[in-house]
Amino acid sequence: FVTVPIFKTCLNHLQNKCRGSCPAAEITVRSASDLDLTIPGKLLRLLFHDCFVEGCDASILLQGNGTERSDPGNTSVDGFAVIDSAKRLLEIFCPETVSCADILALAARDAVEYTGGPSVQIPTGRRDGRISAAANVRPNIIDTSFTLDEMAKLFFAKGLSMDDLVTLSGGHTIGKSHCSSFNDRFKLDLNGNVTVIDSSQDQQYAVQLSKMCAAGVRDDSITVNNDPGTPFQFDNQYYKILLEHKGLFQSDSALVNDNRTLSKVVEFANSQDGFFESWVVSFLKLSIVGVKTGDEGEIRQSCSMPNR
Template structure:
């Protein structure tokens, strides 16, 4: 059996190579963790996400972003789901996150069949995995067994997430601090093939007059693309206007994101740097021309992301509800 052969689980393949490359903190995770204690958990979560996405088509992008915010801050422990003053969710940097209700709905249903068994952290990972699959991306078998964290601090959010104004060096330093590589940065940025962004997320690329009119100011942006964004965001006094991060196929998980970067149609400043810097442009070019490669590398990088600083028994807990630790 070579390193690219796989173990089969739950209708999906789990690449052995990817499992071997997971952080040591994830060594106790297993694709078969709930095989006897809650064998239908993956089907329950997937059904819940599909039902919720039928009502809110933007949900897949929200769930994927929610997982990023969870794993990058305190590790993949569901701490981003906790509500309350001073929790991660109360940080201004978390104000545009969504998808919480879908995770809670899945948790409630799982509790009916398997009480006090499945963590919110695992449910979030499964929901994000399903979000990719249901929008055309690869099916990924994910190791499970995470516990929910008991700590969720608003003050931990800003130092641990990437801002859209970061330079490539800043983004790379951030990823390296989490045990992720330059290639992981390029591949996981492909998550921006889904989702929407508020105008404020890319406002530094435009000049804004006193009357609220936007004018393109970043010469690296395609002129027609920038002009369209300026029209969309001019006069957005409420801050509620959003645009698709990837404007061509915004509801499909594909490699169009990388194609956009090569023609100056990257929405976020941090994204555009990936096609401008020689350290990352080669991989951007490759992924733009080979969707199968993107899917293959996405699977490996997603598994590494979903294994960051996980908590397993006896650390952490199985929350009764995702919005608050059990002791509260």
């Protein structure tokens, strides 16, 4: 690994001779986010789904039948175009130098900083994986209906702790989610009648969500902000919402329904600085889960297909 972020070691202009890297990801993230405020949340989620399956090796970016990207569990994952755009720039000015895995990790890092979150120094030097199998997705990603024990088991398997689980769940402070990812918490019939199922969620909030999702009950076309307060700002509002029992997912509510995690939620709700300090540590750990180096991988010329 190299300890200096690759997108901040170039000269100011892409046309200048590349010193091993280019600022394409940072430029692309900011440009895309200026046009679409949902981009940062998408990039952060994309990194999670990549790192938890086969490690942080950009295997989720590979296209084709039977790949991770083709699995129904990744249907709503987005942000691929941002990574592809950065890669195209890099291949023009710095060919065969920067891996897609590094681009993805740094783009997610920059997305957090762009939305007001802390700056994180992460190592580079990841190689791109050659293996991408849909069968590996479901056993390795967190489902929004998971209990705390189910989430902790997966996190522990990736070398992440319970504190990392609470901290990285704070990524839900930005982004949007389809109604299908949380509508098991209430029952909504075709006539718009609501029955609240999950008593751990604030009842008024559940009714509000059900009404927002009503228009998409047949096709799941509606998305809802993960954080109803400050949906495009990376802050500690997520934890305050949890204490009000207004977590969007069952997996969110699980954090305040268990004494193993409740104290950390309260700590972060009371201190954004504390949350940010913990985020720096936990995000770094996430970004190096199962990384490939040396002969373990390659540097793809295109993020959507392996080299030939």
